[in-house]
Amino acid sequence: MGNGTENREQWGSRFGFIMAAAGSAVGLGNIWRFPYITGQHGGAAFVLVYAAIVFSIGVSVMLAEFVIGRASGLNAVGAFKKLRGGAWPIVGWMGVIAGFIILSFYGVIAGWTIAYMIKSFTGLMAAGAAGKAGDVFGAFVTNAPQVVAYQVIFMVVTIWIVYKGIGEGIEKYCKIMMPALFVILFVLIVRGVTLPGASKGLEFYLSPDWSKLNGATVFAALGQAFFSLSLGMGCMITYGSYLSKKEVLPSAALTVAALDTSVAFLAGFAIFPAVFAFGIEPGAGPGLTFVTLPNVFAQMPGGMFFSFLFFLLLFFAALTSSVSLLEVCVAYFKDEMGWTREKASWLLGAVITALGIPSALSLGGKFPKIAGKDFLDAMDFISSNVLLPLGGIFIAVFVGWVWLESGKKEANNEGKVPFAWETAWVWIVRIVAPVAIAWIFVKGLKW
Numbered sequence: 001m002g003n004g005t006e007n008r009e010q011w012g013s014r015f016g017f018i019m020a021a022a023g024s025a026v027g028l029g030n031i032w033r034f035p036y037i038t039g040q041h042g043g044a045a046f047v048l049v050y051a052a053i054v055f056s057i058g059v060s061v062m063l064a065e066f067v068i069g070r071a072s073g074l075n076a077v078g079a080f081k082k083l084r085g086g087a088w089p090i091v092g093w094m095g096v097i098a099g100f101i102i103l104s105f106y107g108v109i110a111g112w113t114i115a116y117m118i119k120s121f122t123g124l125m126a127a128g129a130a131g132k133a134g135d136v137f138g139a140f141v142t143n144a145p146q147v148v149a150y151q152v153i154f155m156v157v158t159i160w161i162v163y164k165g166i167g168e169g170i171e172k173y174c175k176i177m178m179p180a181l182f183v184i185l186f187v188l189i190v191r192g193v194t195l196p197g198a199s200k201g202l203e204f205y206l207s208p209d210w211s212k213l214n215g216a217t218v219f220a221a222l223g224q225a226f227f228s229l230s231l232g233m234g235c236m237i238t239y240g241s242y243l244s245k246k247e248v249l250p251s252a253a254l255t256v257a258a259l260d261t262s263v264a265f266l267a268g269f270a271i272f273p274a275v276f277a278f279g280i281e282p283g284a285g286p287g288l289t290f291v292t293l294p295n296v297f298a299q300m301p302g303g304m305f306f307s308f309l310f311f312l313l314l315f316f317a318a319l320t321s322s323v324s325l326l327e328v329c330v331a332y333f334k335d336e337m338g339w340t341r342e343k344a345s346w347l348l349g350a351v352i353t354a355l356g357i358p359s360a361l362s363l364g365g366k367f368p369k370i371a372g373k374d375f376l377d378a379m380d381f382i383s384s385n386v387l388l389p390l391g392g393i394f395i396a397v398f399v400g401w402v403w404l405e406s407g408k409k410e411a412n413n414e415g416k417v418p419f420a421w422e423t424a425w426v427w428i429v430r431i432v433a434p435v436a437i438a439w440i441f442v443k444g445l446k447w
């Protein structure tokens with residue numbers, strides 16, 4: 001028990017690892033969540049705050065996670081046990097629990113993307129042409145058996161990839177899906193910005209509305225940064241545990257953060273110009289992608305095809321993230337409980353799917369609200385805005401105060417690789433990240 005280091009699976013190449021880690025980061029958070037949150041919080045002003053958080057606290061916590069993972073060669077709980085023990089494994093525990101919660105609702109929304117790929121060819125465009133994609137969405141999310149069926153299909157694909165393992169599963173499929181995702185995004189951006197009237201959308205997206213900037217904005221940006229970069233729950237610890245000692249970690253963290261931020265930012269270019277070109281109100285909220293966009297696609301020549309491509313993009317993004325969420329849980333049960341990968345993937349996958357059913361039902365109003373929020377929103381809020389930032393504080397404090405000298409050695413490969421921003425990293429994990437996260441948390445936490 002707790003000795004997964006011998007014969008541990010490893011990434012086959014640096015490219016494979018970067019695709020897997022960027023795959024984890026790039027997800028529904030970038031393409032579904034980021035554009036509408038940006039729209040709600042003042043456009044470019046929000047983007048700037050977000051980028052500042054990502055490239056200070058975000059990359060630093062990510063590097064801290066890679067370092068903890070590679071040094072221990074273990075899952076999130078086992079890593080803290082091995083490196084220090086005491087109460088620290090609780091941080092890993094919180095991460096595994098966050099993994100269960102996030103994947104439970106993530107699988108539901110990811111299931112919608114499969115349904116929408118199919119709907120692109122079966123009536124969604126006709127409804128969209130009449131501006132009625134909202135009715136299609138409403139009818140779909142209230143149809144519980146359908147929503148659950150698509151959730152189950154998505155989860156089976158996720159489980160199967162994780163069951164195949166690190167090299168033959170996660171790495172192999174991320175190496176295909178991530179480049180495909182970039183190509184599709186590029187096609188959609190070119191389509192969007194070349195539409196007549198696209199510039200109004202760019203204006204909406206890029207002109208900052210500073211008046212919307214307040215504590216709540218910064219809080220939203222922080223939660224979004226942790227969610228989008230897959231931080232604070234041991235995901236990057238787990239992925240880091242499959243890295244070779246030769247890999248250079250600081251540049252890997254920067255690369256993954258840069259890829260993640262580019263996709264989020266570019267998703268806005270694929271969406272807003274097209275929305276404005278057809279004079280459609282950008283839907284505020286989660287409906288932006290599932291309601292506004294089908295209305296938009298229906299107006300374009302070849303809309304069916306672009307609609308399908310868009311939901312395929314969302315599906316790839318979701319799948320490369322869901323496998324990382326499941327892997328956090330699987331690695332824990334494998335390393336610490338001695339389960340086989342096969343048993344852990346299928347059994348935990350089934351449990352998580354079952355946990356997601358209340359979320360699946362909640363949007364159709366078939367599940368009681370929790371203090372005024374839909375069950376799905378409540379799960380999203382608790383995980384992204386509470387568990388992940390808290391996990392981030394503890395991970396930063398662990399590396400910054402408890403385990404710093406070993407952490408530095410792991411980050412610069414025992415002094416063998418240059419680490420230009422070491423001083424900045426140390427200051428951020430010691431002071432900036434814990435204080436800033438705690439402050440934003442206390443100021444901004446509002447149900």
Ligand code: PHE
Pocket residue numbers: 024025026027028029030102226227228229230231233235321322324325
């Ligand atoms: N980063 C993913 C996204 O943006 C979600 C995620 C969160 C994945 C936490 C793993 C861990 O969609």
